[in-house]
Amino acid sequence: MKTEFKAKFLQHINKRRQDQGFTLIELLVVIIIIGILSAIALPSFLSQANKAKQTEGKQYASSINKAQQAFYAENNSFTDQMTSLGIGLKTSTNNYTYVLSTLTTKGANVSANPTVGGALKGYAGTVGLVPSGEASGTQSVLCENTTAGVLAASGTADGTTVTCGGGMTAVTK
Numbered sequence: 001m002k003t004e005f006k007a008k009f010l011q012h013i014n015k016r017r018q019d020q021g022f023t024l025i026e027l028l029v030v031i032i033i034i035g036i037l038s039a040i041a042l043p044s045f046l047s048q049a050n051k052a053k054q055t056e057g058k059q060y061a062s063s064i065n066k067a068q069q070a071f072y073a074e075n076n077s078f079t080d081q082m083t084s085l086g087i088g089l090k091t092s093t094n095n096y097t098y099v100l101s102t103l104t105t106k107g108a109n110v111s112a113n114p115t116v117g118g119a120l121k122g123y124a125g126t127v128g129l130v131p132s133g134e135a136s137g138t139q140s141v142l143c144e145n146t147t148a149g150v151l152a153a154s155g156t157a158d159g160t161t162v163t164c165g166g167g168m169t170a171v172t173k
Helices: 002-018 024-075
Strands: 096-103 107-114 123-132 135-145 168-172
Touching: 024 096, 024 107, 024 123, 024 135, 096 123
Parallel strands: none
Antiparallel strands: 096 107, 107 123, 123 135, 135 168
């Protein structure tokens, strides 16, 4: 009886020692699974990060458009100076550089050009005069480049319509 008890006791102790760690195959399987998941998730994460950065360009260009409309309502002219708009936006950030220009007396443009790599799309905003009953009113359009890494093309404001530049599509009117 004693020998059987000793044998079972030794088997029990050996079993405990065997259950204490992971085998090399188990560790390799876990590493492979993590690698596959990261290969799938990383591109999706990077595209979401670029979309977030592009939102900055959209928001700034849209805010500048609205400020140009307000400036025109007060001064009966457009401006090419960011400080004149009084909205406190920078002309350059980590992601975009913003350039204001006027289109004679009929309108104004803002270009949001990417400052980093070729992964971000450029944006342009155009504000212009359009017929509104017997007088003229202002209309704005926000445009997005169809391809990333390309400088934003200026829109046009000819006194009757406000349109996007070449290679751009309207995001909002």
